[in-house]
Amino acid sequence: MPDGGAAGADDVALDPWGSSTVSDYRKLFEQFGIEQFDQVIDEVPNPHYLMRRGVIFGHRDYRPIADAMRNDEPWAVLSGFMPTGDPHIGHKMVFDEIIWHQQQGGDAYGLIADLEAHSARGLTWDEIDEHARDYVLSLLALGFDPEEGDLYRQSTNREVQDLAFELGIEANFSEFQAIYGFDGETDISHMQSVTTQMADILYPQLDEPKPTVIPVGPDQDPHMRFARDLAERMRFFKVTEAFASFESDPDVYDVVGSAYETLREEADNRDIETIRCGWAAQYLEGGIDAVSWEIDEMPEKKVEESTSGTTPEQEAKNQLREAGKEPLRPRTRFFARQATDEAFDALVEAVDGEKRRYESHVDAFEMDRVEAEELAREIEADHGGYGFIPPSSIYHRFMTGLTGGKMSSSIPASHISLLDDPEEGYDKVRSATTGGRETAEEQREKGGKADECPVYELYAYLLSGDDDEFAKEVYDECVGGERLCGGCKEQAAELMESFLEDHQEKREEWAEKMEDLDFEFDVADGRAGGD
Ligand code: TRP
Ligand code: SF4
Numbered sequence: 001m002p003d004g005g006a007a008g009a010d011d012v013a014l015d016p017w018g019s020s021t022v023s024d025y026r027k028l029f030e031q032f033g034i035e036q037f038d039q040v041i042d043e044v045p046n047p048h049y050l051m052r053r054g055v056i057f058g059h060r061d062y063r064p065i066a067d068a069m070r071n072d073e074p075w076a077v078l079s080g081f082m083p084t085g086d087p088h089i090g091h092k093m094v095f096d097e098i099i100w101h102q103q104q105g106g107d108a109y110g111l112i113a114d115l116e117a118h119s120a121r122g123l124t125w126d127e128i129d130e131h132a133r134d135y136v137l138s139l140l141a142l143g144f145d146p147e148e149g150d151l152y153r154q155s156t157n158r159e160v161q162d163l164a165f166e167l168g169i170e171a172n173f174s175e176f177q178a179i180y181g182f183d184g185e186t187d188i189s190h191m192q193s194v195t196t197q198m199a200d201i202l203y204p205q206l207d208e209p210k211p212t213v214i215p216v217g218p219d220q221d222p223h224m225r226f227a228r229d230l231a232e233r234m235r236f237f238k239v240t241e242a243f244a245s246f247e248s249d250p251d252v253y254d255v256v257g258s259a260y261e262t263l264r265e266e267a268d269n270r271d272i273e274t275i276r277c278g279w280a281a282q283y284l285e286g287g288i289d290a291v292s293w294e295i296d297e298m299p300e301k302k303v304e305e306s307t308s309g310t311t312p313e314q315e316a317k318n319q320l321r322e323a324g325k326e327p328l329r330p331r332t333r334f335f336a337r338q339a340t341d342e343a344f345d346a347l348v349e350a351v352d353g354e355k356r357r358y359e360s361h362v363d364a365f366e367m368d369r370v371e372a373e374e375l376a377r378e379i380e381a382d383h384g385g386y387g388f389i390p391p392s393s394i395y396h397r398f399m400t401g402l403t404g405g406k407m408s409s410s411i412p413a414s415h416i417s418l419l420d421d422p423e424e425g426y427d428k429v430r431s432a433t434t435g436g437r438e439t440a441e442e443q444r445e446k447g448g449k450a451d452e453c454p455v456y457e458l459y460a461y462l463l464s465g466d467d468d469e470f471a472k473e474v475y476d477e478c479v480g481g482e483r484l485c486g487g488c489k490e491q492a493a494e495l496m497e498s499f500l501e502d503h504q505e506k507r508e509e510w511a512e513k514m515e516d517l518d519f520e521f522d523v524a525d526g527r528a529g530g531d
Contacts, residue, residue, distance in 0.1 A: 014221050016180070017120055025057055025397070028218055032225070034058040034395060045070055048100045049466050050093060050396060056215075058395040060224060064211035065392050069104055076204035076212040077101035078109035080154075080197065082117045083131030085409040086417040087138045089462055090399050097215035097394070099143045106213070108149035109204055110139050114523070115154040115196050119189035125524035133514075133521050138418045141506035146517055154196050156520045159206060164192070164199035170233045171195060171226075179222050194223070201227040201391050209377060209387040215394050224393045231388035236339035236380040237347065239372045242363070243330055244277050244323045248316070255316040259283050260328055263291070277323035284317050298324045331356075331363040332372040343383035350375060399461060400454045402432040418507075422500040429458065429493035435478075436485035447481040448488075450474075455485070455492050463495040 014032070028034045037059050041047050043066040050056045068075035079094050081087070087095075095110075102108035112132040117123045123131075136151060144151075154160060176182040176191055201223070204212045214224060232238075242248070243256050259280040266288060267275050278298035282290045285299065292298075301321050304314045320328075334351075336344045348357050353366025364372060377387040401407040401414030408414050416425050435453030437443040450456040456478060464471035477483035514521065 014219055016219050016223060018219070025218075028058060028221070028395070032221055034060060034218070034221065035062075037062070037394065040066055043067070043070070046104065048097070049464070049468065049471075050097065050461070052468060053460050053471065054397075055093070055461055056097070056394050056396045058218070059393065060221075060228070061390065061392040062213065062394060063392075064389070065106075065213045068211050069106075072105070074107070074208065074210045075105075076107040076109065076210055077215065078111065078200065078204050078212060079215050080111040080113045080200050081135050082113045082121065083128050083135055084117050084121050084123055085131060086419050087131075087135050088407070088409065088415040088417045089458075090407055090415065091135070092138070092142065092418065093396050093399075093461060094215055094217075095139045095142045095144070097396070098139070098149075101213060101215075102145060102149055103143075107204060107210075108144065110136075110144060110149065110151050111157075111200055112136070112151075112153040113193070113197065113200070115189075116193040118155075119187065119193045125527045129522055129524045134419060136517075136519060136521075137507045137510050137514075138503070140510040141503055146519075151517065151519045153520060153523070154193075154200065155523055157203075160196065160199045160203050163202060163206065164195040167198045167202070167230050167234070168192075168195040170230055171198075175226075179226055194226075197223055198227050198230050202231060202386070202388055205386065205388050209381065209389050211389055211392060213392045213394060215396065217398055218395045221393070221395070224391070228390040231390045233337075234386050234388055235337060235376075236343055236383070236385045236387075237376040238335040238337055239369060239376050240333045240335065241330065241369060242333050243328050244320075244326050245358075246319045246323055248319060249312070251312040252315045252319065255284070255312050256280065256320065256328075257330075259316070259320075260330065262288065263328070266291075267293075275328045277320045277326045277328045280328050281317050281320035284313060284320070295325055329365065331365050332367050332369055333361050333363050334372065334376055335361045338385065339380070340383060343379055343385070346383060347376065347379045350379060400457055402428055402454050404433040404454065416496065416500075418500070418503060420500060422497040422504070425500045426493040426497040429455065429496045430489055432458075432489065434485045434489065440484055443484055444481045448478040448483065448485065450478040453478070455489055458492050458496065463492055463499070 029036060035058060037051060037056050040059060040062045041051055043063065044051065048056070065075055077098055079098050081091060098108055098110055112135060114128045114132060117128050118125065132153060140146060176194065180194065182191065201212070201214055204210065216224070240247070241253070243260055248256060260275070263275050263280055263283060270293065272293065276295060276298070279291045279293065281299045282292060299321050301324065303318050304310070306314070334347060339347070348355065348362045351362060351364045351367065353364065355365065356363045380387040399407045401411065402416070403411070403414050405414070413428060416428055420428070432455050434455050435449030435451070437446060437448065456474065459474045460471050464474070474483065474488070478488065
């Protein structure tokens with residue numbers, strides 16, 4: 001199976017097309033900057049049980065979503081599915097995440113990644129059509145509202161393809177190599193499926209920029225980082241903050257900022273209005289007593305370096321000496337990046353208060369950063385730009401396979417398909433691996449290992465639904481030794497059986513209404529079959 005060559009690249013720890021399991025979720029926080037979901041959960045009005053139970057364990061930038069939810073502002077949720085096999089209980093988590101966000105008031109999108117399945121997995125269009133139908137029916141059966149939300153497939157969404165093309169202008173092969181481990185053997189269509197996914201992720205913002213959350217597994221995080229980057233690159237303007245004409249890295253900026261604070265106070269005492277950059281260099285060099293307070297007494301322009309690299313302090317001094325007599329004054333800066341001349345003119349015009357225009361940036365002295373960001377987005381939208389807000393994401397834990405190890409579509413006993421006969425689902429749960437002890441006696445004495453038990457996971461991730469008390473009861477009884485695996489599995493198996501019965505009934509009801517749906521179920525006709 002083509003995997004984009006990512007398997008050979010040691011530094012690609014998260015591979016969207018690989019089969020790696022995540023052994024240590026903590027690493028994701030440290031290495032990739034995913035934040036713990038715990039940190040935002042209190043800001044979510046009515047958190048989903050997967051959030052409450054830590055199954056959704058991480059996020060990127062979820063705050064704007066929580067804010068929009070609370071303030072009743074527009075926002076969206078979108079996720080996509082490769083139709084490579086039957087939808088199973090792992091996918092159900094993502095379906096539920098989309099549906100819950102839809103119920104909380106988000107514009108909801110569910111998409112079938114058929115171009116990706118065809119190019120990266122080599123499925124035929126006939127197979128793809130069959131699976132696409134199954135995914136859509138399950139999503140609907142679980143509660144997705146197609147009147148309010150959007151269902152689409154990549155291959156028939158012209159707007160997504162056009163957007164993918166535009167985004168492709170901002171992406172190049174070296175990045176694909178670095179992010180995905182692509183190499184000279186990777187086929188072009190696989191690469192195209194990446195820009196298509198980037199377009200999927202930004203598609204909810206085509207009409208109007210809005211916070212958008214993408215619920216995914218952590219393996220998709222490389223896509224999220226790339227999408228956030230591209231969203232930024234498409235922007236007309238970049239808003240930054242500065243104290244003078246030069247640009248500083250954040251830690252250098254902080255050094256300059258604190259020098260400014262001290263000098264401002266002292267200058268006010270002395271009735272001096274304009275502070276000079278050179279004085280700040282003098283201050284950083286020798287303290288407040290070293291400041292000349294004279295425009296004609298500027299420090300020498302020398303560059304300080306040390307063998308171990310330049311410290312933020314040194315860099316700040318270098319920049320400030322270089323700027324010399326230039327006034328030191330906080331300002332918000334708009335850089336023109338993708339902006340047309342017309343848009344730049346309009347922006348300069350629209351900046352309130354004192355401003356200074358340069359060739360490709362404008363400094364505003366009386367606007368804070370938040371106002372500036374808003375203005376930049378407004379001007380951009382008025383002049384044909386996208387104004388994308390970097391998309392947010394949430395990450396859920398992968399379910400353990402029923403046989404232990406990874407839950408995989410290619411190992412039927414490891415997962416429960418949403419299409420499995422209810423009795424088959426019952427049987428699979430009955431034969432699942434558990435976190436139980438060797439003997440009933442030992443179990444009563446020491447308690448079961450619920451934290452390592454795939455059956456307990458079924459309870460927590462699915463069978464308890466919204467009922468936290470029930471989930472907790474199973475857990476407590478297990479670890480307390482009151483619950484034995486035989487009965488526990490029997491209960492889980494029965495719950496699974498009735499879940500599947502109910503789910504499949506609803507699927508059938510939707511199957512009868514398929515013609516009314518705005519979704520193209522058959523694309524195989526007229527397309528080349530195989531891979
Ligand atoms: N690549 C995803 C997968 O392998 C599918 C996908 C396509 C997707 N477009 C997306 C997921 C947009 C989230 C958002 O399952
Ligand atoms: Fe798992 Fe239930 Fe056995 Fe506990 S009692 S180990 S939860 S099967």
